[in-house]
Amino acid sequence: MFDWINNLSPGMQTAVWATIKILGVLFLAVLPMVSYYVMAERRISAWIQDRVGPNRVGIPLTKIKLFGLGQPAADAVKAILKEDFMPAHVRKVYFWLAPMLTLIPAFMVLAVIPFGSTLGAQKMVIADLNVGILYTFGIVSLGVYGIVLAGYAANSKYPFLGGIRSSAQLVSYELAMGMSVVPVFMLVGDLNLSSIIGYQQGTLLGFLPNWLIFKLPFCFIIFLISAFAETNRLPFDLPESETELVAGYNTEYSSMKFAMFFMGEYTNMIAASAMMVTLFFGGWTLPFAGLDQPATTIMGGFLHIGIFIGKMLFFMVLFIWVRWMLPRFRYDQLMDLGWRRFVPFALANILFYAVYIWATTSGAAN
Amino acid sequence: MIVKRPELSWWERIYLPAILGGFKVTGKHFYRTVFQRKSVTMQYPEQKWTVPEGYRGAPYLVKDPDGNTKCVSCQLCEFVCPPKAIKITPPGPDGQVADRVNAEKMPKEFEINMLRCIFCGFCQEVCPEEAIFLQKDYSLTGLSRGEMIYNKEKLLNLGGVHNGPIKKWEHKLKEAEEQESFPVKQN
Numbered sequence: 380m381f382d383w384i385n386n387l388s389p390g391m392q393t394a395v396w397a398t399i400k401i402l403g404v405l406f407l408a409v410l411p412m413v414s415y416y417v418m419a420e421r422r423i424s425a426w427i428q429d430r431v432g433p434n435r436v437g438i439p440l441t442k443i444k445l446f447g448l449g450q451p452a453a454d455a456v457k458a459i460l461k462e463d464f465m466p467a468h469v470r471k472v473y474f475w476l477a478p479m480l481t482l483i484p485a486f487m488v489l490a491v492i493p494f495g496s497t498l499g500a501q502k503m504v505i506a507d508l509n510v511g512i513l514y515t516f517g518i519v520s521l522g523v524y525g526i527v528l529a530g531y532a533a534n535s536k537y538p539f540l541g542g543i544r545s546s547a548q549l550v551s552y553e554l555a556m557g558m559s560v561v562p563v564f565m566l567v568g569d570l571n572l573s574s575i576i577g578y579q580q581g582t583l584l585g586f587l588p589n590w591l592i593f594k595l596p597f598c599f600i601i602f603l604i605s606a607f608a609e610t611n612r613l614p615f616d617l618p619e620s621e622t623e624l625v626a627g628y629n630t631e632y633s634s635m636k637f638a639m640f641f642m643g644e645y646t647n648m649i650a651a652s653a654m655m656v657t658l659f660f661g662g663w664t665l666p667f668a669g670l671d672q673p674a675t676t677i678m679g680g681f682l683h684i685g686i687f688i689g690k691m692l693f694f695m696v697l698f699i700w701v702r703w704m705l706p707r708f709r710y711d712q713l714m715d716l717g718w719r720r721f722v723p724f725a726l727a728n729i730l731f732y733a734v735y736i737w738a739t740t741s742g743a744a745n
Numbered sequence: 746m747i748v749k750r751p752e753l754s755w756w757e758r759i760y761l762p763a764i765l766g767g768f769k770v771t772g773k774h775f776y777r778t779v780f781q782r783k784s785v786t787m788q789y790p791e792q793k794w795t796v797p798e799g800y801r802g803a804p805y806l807v808k809d810p811d812g813n814t815k816c817v818s819c820q821l822c823e824f825v826c827p828p829k830a831i832k833i834t835p836p837g838p839d840g841q842v843a844d845r846v847n848a849e850k851m852p853k854e855f856e857i858n859m860l861r862c863i864f865c866g867f868c869q870e871v872c873p874e875e876a877i878f879l880q881k882d883y884s885l886t887g888l889s890r891g892e893m894i895y896n897k898e899k900l901l902n903l904g905g906v907h908n909g910p911i912k913k914w915e916h917k918l919k920e921a922e923e924q925e926s927f928p929v930k931q932n
Contacts, residue, residue: 426778427771429785704767 400505401490408688409489413645414451420645420699421450427703458638466533466631473532477628478636481525481643487518488650493573494687495663496673498680503663504573511572512564515654516557519609522647523549526611526618526628529640533631541627544710545618548608551717552615556605558725559598562732563591563658576662580671588666592659597728599659601721606651608717611644612698614705617713652694656687663687796881801864803882804857805904806897807875809914813844814901815876818852822868822877830861831868847918855897859885875909 384395418433425432436449465474491511495503508514523546530542564570567578581589592599608615619627629640656662663683664671674680708716756762778784787794796802809815823831834854836842843851868877882903887893895903 423775425784426775429774429778429783431778431784431786431788700771701767703771704764 396501397505400501400503404489404494404505405486408494409486409646409649412649413642414455415448416645416649416695417454417641418448418450419696420702422447423696423699424703427700455638458635461634463634463636466535468534469631470532470534473528474631475636477525477529477532478632478639478643479525480528481522482639482646484518484521484525485643485646485650488515489646489653491515491572492650492653492657493576493662494653495680495684498674498677498684502573503680503684507573508571510570512560512570512658516553519647519650520549520553522609522643525640525643529628529632530618533628535631537624537626538628538630541618541620541624541630544624545611545628548611548615548617548713548717551714552605552608552721555601555717555721555725556609558722558729559601559605560658561725561729562595562598565729565732565736566591566594572657572662575658576664579661580664580666582666588661588664590659590661595659595732597724599655601725601728602655602658605721606655607698607701608713610647610651610698612648613702614708615713616707617710620707622707648695648698649691652691652698653687655694656690660690662690796883800881800883801866801879803859803864803885803903804862804866804868804877804879805882805895806855806877806900807904807907808901809845809912810906810908811845812906813848814851815845815874815907816852816855816872817843817848817874817876818850818855819873821871821873825867825871827865827867828861828863830858830863832856832858845914847914847921852897855900856894857900858894859887860890860893874913875907875911878904878907880904 384392387395422432422434424430432447433450434447435444436447436453437444438449465471490505491508491514493502493504493507497503526545526549527542530538530540530545533539563575567575569575569578575591579588579590583589583593587593607613611618617627618624619629624630629637632640661671663686665686670683670686674683806814806816818833818835820833820835823833832854833852833856836850836853840850840853843849845851864879866879869879880903885893
């Protein structure tokens, strides 16, 4: 089936495989995941609030309900068929640009994440960049432009406040987030995400998996909390706090443009979960049954992808769960937590691990 | 009164107790809903709530135990109705006679516009004949405005039979019969 690809020049082969992987990841994994993530959010939220949640939509024109698993399709149809209303007072160019700028970076982050070991001869990562993590942070920081532009484009009070808040929040927490992963790279000695997973193979002290969470717990805590802030999730959902700012930056949006913000937000959460799994939870590895070595069979390849998605699901559910646990932070508390707690804490953390690594390696050298 | 503002301890200030408490509360609710199936909401059209006694639902006309129309077309309810939802057409001088023995008349037509009705219960309160009652129907639907104007026949069918303890007309009838054979006691 893939013979014709092997006859192409190496450059062409890479391009073709990358295209296949992009399309596969986007349409077979990310988009269905986003739609069912929204569904999961609604169901889990309902369960936590003693409700049932959407359980009606099944296969159209039949009585089959399938626990409401047809809901995402119904939501999509609704989003597309709704009137795309553009208020007269908006700044039109930015109004169009903002949803795209939210969605595109969210998808782009996924390019560097190794979501499996190998499938056949192909590494299961779209772009195995040497600067993987730098790329991620670069792209993630683009995400803020979508929100800020949306706030500016809407040209009304609440969206504007939402945009301002998001810029301040995202910038402050990105700093903490970026610094929280520095010890990871000091320890691993590489910025490539595949190498980071490679470093996490094997076991620690004989029984624990050799995941970085056990070596760098504080890095993980800072990263996790910053990830909540970066994805605008409660308790840090100040840019779109429903109760204060109506819906913040996306107040004026409707129909598919709103759906794009929504998809962007959920894709961001998926990307953040994937990053956490990659950086701190060993990616596609499991420390037993040889599952920490790259797969040699097709089945093994799929199993690794399954392990990766399984680990991701844990964090994705955590994102939903925490929403119903903690109240929203006040703006000054948010800034206080970001600048006065996390930034110094992250710096101290870097310093601690730097000293630790220097002490252990120089000791080994002597 | 001065309320003391408690100082948070270091343990409390690192948010961990709040997070653990949050997990506990949400986990409990999650377990309750998912595993014990104790959601507080109900699957409405399939599952319905029991309407409590004394509930003020839609007003319907009732029949007496003999199946006669109780309404005597006095129009008090029409006058008292705050949103003017009731419209009674009296039989007129040569109209239909009442179903009931001894009753003077009954309405030729009795309409309640359920789109106007506010379920206040004044009609029930004012009715001297106990002929109209607010019953337990709360979900009134129709495909047009015309459909929502309930006529006498429909109201009587929906209202059913009222078995009140006070049988005013039976009593009146007995009295009237006694009048016929007056003086009753001749010793």
